[in-house]
Amino acid sequence: MTISLHAPLLPAEQDFFKNLRAGDRVLIQGTLYSARDAAHKKMFELLASGKSLPFDPQGAFIYYVGPSPAPEGAVIGSAGPTTSSRMDAYTPVLLDSGVKGLIGKGYRNQEVKDSLICNQALYFAATGGAGALLSKSILSAEVIAWPELGTEAVRKLTVRDFPVTVAIDLAGNCVYESGPAAWKKARSEF
């Protein structure tokens, strides 16, 4: 069964997060903000100097992506996730500001895991290297900050049925540990 989730997360839907478990497949509907290395550094600096982010962080979902250029007639090029751990240093402060969803791929450090639980936020994984496929779930893309960063600019992305997997849930389970462990346990029965 696939679960559908709206972004940004509304306060009334916060309880819904508690039901999600690492490994659950989820389809996201709504708005994601793209940001990767350079934009994270800038957002971190904005927050450190008491300024606002280029988008409302309340309930917001950030997608770690640097898309390829949109061919003529398309809204975006390939748009798969980049490695999340490079954003670790900048992440807790973003979660503290109200961000509720992170989408990327790969391991997170302990500070991020603690901050996710403390802020009741979720980390999702999208399929790395499936940028062509994922681009089909993006209905529109608009640069809203730092256009000079090119692919690293912050974009507002409207998505429909954007497929992700819960990577770290609110009980602290991480799919990168629970997945391989469950496979090892199950393989004797294959």
Place this chain on the structure above:
Amino acid sequence: MRTILSSQITENISEMCISANYNIPADVICALKKARQSEEWPIAQSVLDDILKNDEMAANENLPACQDTGMALVFLAIGQDLHIQGDLTEAVQEGVRRGYRDGYLRKSVVSDPLERVNTNDNTPALIYTEIVPGDRLGITVAPKGFGCENMSRLAMLKPSQGEDGIRKFILETICLAGPNACPPLVVGVGIGGSFDKAAEISKRALLREIGSRNPNPFYAKLEEELLHEANESGIGPQGFGGRTTVLALHIETLPTHIAALPCAVNINCHAARHESREI
């Protein structure tokens, strides 16, 4: 002596940058399909299905299979009896510039590692040259994503660490790479030579046909055993668990110094892109 114009090189490289980014090589697709057949784990099956669907869509719709269209690695095998009229290096860079512009490929190169300003045309490409007999020019273009490049490692092991030390270092590198490097992976290993040459042959090992074996039976066996052990890790496609962590593991070796046992492990993602031509 045969003469070619540098403009021919530009044209070929431009086309190859585009084509390599849209078309995942047939041997990789074949390995992914085989892996899909042997996966019993539902989440691993669905990830492999997504990857295969993605790769088919990219090829059919002329889209980059991955948004990280890489730094362009360009391998040139230059025949010693070939004369290239014009500036070879500039011809390569112009080919990359045009290919990344015309193919709507991502510009992922910064001019300085600390200043980090994008060059906006994906140059410079990294160029690897070798002089070979004959009067032809062999060109391989390999767009290399850096999610996986970042998970690569090199160790200057002690000769006393021997085969066991090599095995341990390779498997440890694969486990550390885990989901960050977009498994199922292609793993290139370079053993011997020097600090830099071990790294170079580990990169060249990524260009071998998937599943081909080192001609030396000892290393062929080591490749098979390490591939098996890596897939026992259970990391699986995207790290969600499963049988398929590594699609292929290729070892290349070089003679080395009496004091040395360099070992480089270059990690490639499942979008293991490269295309070759001879002109």
